[in-house]
Amino acid sequence: MSAELLTASIFSVPVLAFALGIIAALIRADLRLPEAVYQATSIYLLLAIGIKGGVALREQSLFEILGPVGATIALGIVIPVLAFFILRAMTRLSRVDRGAMAAHYGSTSLVTFTVALVYLDAMAVSYEGYMATLLAVMEVPGILVGLLLAGRQSRHTSWATATREVFTSRSVVLLVGGLLIGALAGPGGYEKVEPFFGALFTGVLALFLLEMGILAGRRLGSVREAGWGLLAFALLFPLLAGVLGIFAGAAVGLSQGGAMVLGVLCASASYIAAPAAVRLALPTANPGITLTTSLGITFPFNLVLGIPIYWAIAQAVIA
């Protein structure tokens, strides 16, 4: 991996804002994004990605995206199963905690995906416009498979309730809604909102990442409690899942950029949709474990090192 690739990921404003957030948390600075601003920026990011992806989706024939969507669903099922069994070998976690971890790692991270797009854009690398569709597809199966693997735990959460909660989660509603808005409005309609949803996007992402950095920084203290097995899992599993995604992307004919983004979708762990669903469906799982690994270890790793690594691998795999 060249120094240039690494520099492009580390010295982007959103990633630096994330680092500032971590430092602020470590020195216990009096810094938090107000709750309403945090909620608003996450809605903005989800909607912006959905709408932009929807505009691109309009240009595609259904036939073209069938392969990539099918591959994404398959990966969304295979990855949590892999995570579940690898964790059994590497850690002493209970079945419920492994199921919770599988749900987090089987689902995906909007912000990691977004930073990967910003990274490719900065290097003027093209990728398929329908990647946001794959993001929306990837959100759901991993969580459900993880809950299934954990076994039915909550006495009062039926499968129907858990499934409804996943499908009606804010991220799924906004992504799918955004895709529809974009597809219906088309390029002409998008042009009118581009100054808000396009031009401001990276700035808002930086603000959001500042807050993510603060939250991740607070989790760093508990990394030591997680143990070596979990630490190794949180660093190595993304690489395995990422490589799997890149090869799957290559197999269904994605470009270098597209395969890299699919790799990122597989490598990243959810820390917004999955925690809420898991908390309700698996109340005995320990959220400290899942959030510390997904947010405190895997997320920063992907942001700084993972993204350039996946790009290098995608370049090597796809000529």
Next chain:
Amino acid sequence: MSSSRAKIKCLTIVAEVILEQRILDDLRACGARGWTVTSARGAGPQHRQISDFEGGNSRIEVLVDAEVSERIWQLLERDYFPDFAVSAWLTDVEVARPDRYETRPN
């Protein structure tokens, strides 16, 4: 001017915000006719919540007669106390216009 007053129960529940809707549905099912919800922050002994992402806690106050408060309390003990970060306390209060808080006939 005559005023009607009566002693009833005020049940206060502080819970992870992701539980809010579920608790409110349960309150209605137990016969409560209204409630007040405010956002809350704080710390508890369990530290098992994910509130960093989902906006802290909700403080739910509900004014009900003794029978309904007992029904809600049993439900909290069964469905919430074992697995979730939930605090609850019951106080005697005196309210004006007590008919507002009478149990809705089912």
